[in-house]
Amino acid sequence: MKGPYYLEDFAVGQIFKTGRLRIDKEQIFAFAKQFDPQPYHLDEAAALKSPFQGLAASGWHTAALTMRLLVEGEFKPAGGILGIGFDALSWPRAVRPGDELHAQSEVLDVRPSKSRPDRGMIRVRTTTYNQNNETVQIFTGNLLVPRRSANT
């Protein structure tokens, strides 16, 4: 399968992979300056003394980079990756300068909408890994997906 995928194409247990993106110190600083200006994301000396024990990317930077990986990866719902919300988002390990991230998404649930026959929701868990395959982020969310039968 190459996508785009309609609701009818999704099934529990499917796995979708992404490419890889490297994150460097300058990117960590640039994101932090704009969105999360705290010392452990902006200042290497201050970061050493923080709970991160060294410079770390903002968790929101990891989330944003994961979105980029998803958009360019195998997971291609028709109509785009349209997240309604998440009910779990965690950062079990810090992302460091030089880390290379990739992600994997697993379909946990597929259900047609009761009120709208042209769409449905899928529940997906996306795990982001660093180059050592250590988990740096997990989120589980609900996405809106069109039904093929009503849209083609």
Add this chain to the structure above:
Amino acid sequence: MKGPYYLEDFAVGQIFKTGRLRIDKEQIFAFAKQFDPQPYHLDEAAALKSPFQGLAASGWHTAALTMRLLVEGEFKPAGGILGIGFDALSWPRAVRPGDELHAQSEVLDVRPSKSRPDRGMIRVRTTTYNQNNETVQIFTGNLLVPRRSANT
């Protein structure tokens, strides 16, 4: 209170406010190009035909801007705003070009760590509003906070 706040300073029901940040079309495009390159965040004509029915900011952009509002707002835990993870994140309404966002955080729970006497966790719900006080994002998360008794 002006902060920084230690675990002992937090109590259930406290409310912390932020300033305001305006988001314009160029910022929506710039974030989307870098992190969420999908048509409804990048192309006004395509966005009109999408479920957003017009150009909308990436949800991750709203999350990142909310973080910026928090860092510059009244909510100042000692040691920084250190999110461990979230168990609810939703975007009930799209953020549009020209919207001016502000946020409000409410403390839902305060608990000392059982294993680490120098810290604890607080549970906080942050709601982000547009200029019409319509909710554009809600997240509920757990933050690591140092205890005053062990750190001063």
